[in-house]
């Protein structure tokens with residue numbers, strides 16, 4: 001039925017890679033010694049290295065593959081200032097008291113400001129646009145729940161959030177799919193791979209060694225410091241930062257047990273006729289929804305294509321399969337896109353934690369910045385930055401995400417075999433919620 005949805009030039013690769021494709025570049029030698037060794041070369045790792053350099057602390061970044069291979073060049077490019085903090089992969093809010101929620105949101109606000117500041121200071125040309133977000137309510141009950149969040153978002157994260165009733169929804173989206181929803185004005189969008197490239201260029205300008213094709217295979221104690229063995233040689237370091245998020249592996253078994261890697265998938269359409277392209281999201285916002293298995297979407301930075309993402313499956317699957325599922329989700333919301341072809345389809349890993357919160361802290365003496373819970377452009381940039389400031393003793397307050405407790409579960413050792421079952425269950429729950437709405 002959907003046999004003709006793929007463009008003849010379809011690529012199973014991110015649309016963003018047309019502008020910056022992860023590359024190893026000219027390989028930087030692994031230095032024998034550094035003050036801080038950072039494992040993972042995504043937003044978190046680069047922003048940690050950048051802040052350390054600004055504070056006069058020498059750091060090296062180890063990336064196991066090409067630079068930008070992880071989620072940081074694969075995401076949807078929707079930048080949130082806190083609206084998504086503390087949501088599990090089933091859409092359940094984190095269990096925190098009001099005071100802690102306020103602290104977390106306040107840091108979410110700062111995370112958004114940090115992205116804005118880095119883009120300005122480092123002159124990163126990444127289509128940064130502050131046009132807000134619309135979060136569609138899947139049921140009237142969800143709409144009512146969103147309303148209860150307004151006060152906290154506006155008080156603690158200065159989100160500029162307000163509700164849009166179903167009758168006014170077409171101001172936001174050319175669809176009647178939702179029961180109204182919430183606008184969050186203090187949200188933005190960017191081109192994720194160009195933002196990544198901008199951070200990478202900023203690191204290189206400061207002479208930071210960003211070592212591609214350098215998987216960290218072992219981290220062992222060396223007196224008061226560490227020995228980090230990589231595929232291309234060994235480094236002695238005073239501190240180690242683990243910034244591997246949804247790709248956290250056997251290098252750090254104790255952290256792996258605290259992270260559930262959940263796949264997310266995206267498609268990009270071919271260029272649409274001008275009038276159709278302009279009509280779909282009239283205010284140029286990013287969109288997401290309140291479903292357990294949520295979708296998120298936006299127009300491409302040039303406004304010509306729909307870029308549509310969601311958890312078509314909770315695990316990595318063939319992009320041809322996830323693309324078909326996403327196409328179905330997209331045309332449920334926008335029947336006017338039936339017949340449009342897909343040019344790109346791809347997938348990547350997010351990192352969910354068992355308490356649905358991002359975390360920074362120390363494990364077995366190593367620092368970590370992990371657990372984007374699906375929304376990490378601002379948050380992971382920020383946790384990398386905060387970790388750097390902590391190491392350099394430059395932080396003048398404790399980040400709200402820096403807590404000793406980072407929960408695990410006795411029955412989970414890092415192999416998320418249960419995800420397909422969980423995904424099917426949540427999809428069913430979504431359907432039931434809607435039928436009962």
Ligand SMILES: Cc1cc2nc3c(=O)[nH]c(=O)nc-3n(C[C@H](O)[C@H](O)[C@H](O)COP(=O)(O)OP(=O)(O)OC[C@H]3O[C@@H](n4cnc5c(N)ncnc54)[C@H](O)[C@@H]3O)c2cc1C
Nearest residue numbers: 040042043044064070071072075076078216348372376377
């Ligand atoms: C499809 C998709 C859509 C998303 N959409 C959004 C969105 O719209 N908005 C938003 O805010 N967030 C979004 N996210 C989340 C966001 O992309 C991530 O939170 C963010 O990129 C994480 O950055 P990071 O640096 O922590 O991890 P990553 O960018 O994943 O980098 C981790 C790196 O660690 C490396 N690594 C792992 N093990 C080792 C090792 N042993 N040695 C060396 N290197 C190692 C990996 O190769 C990887 O490159 C999305 C994610 C995905 C996958």
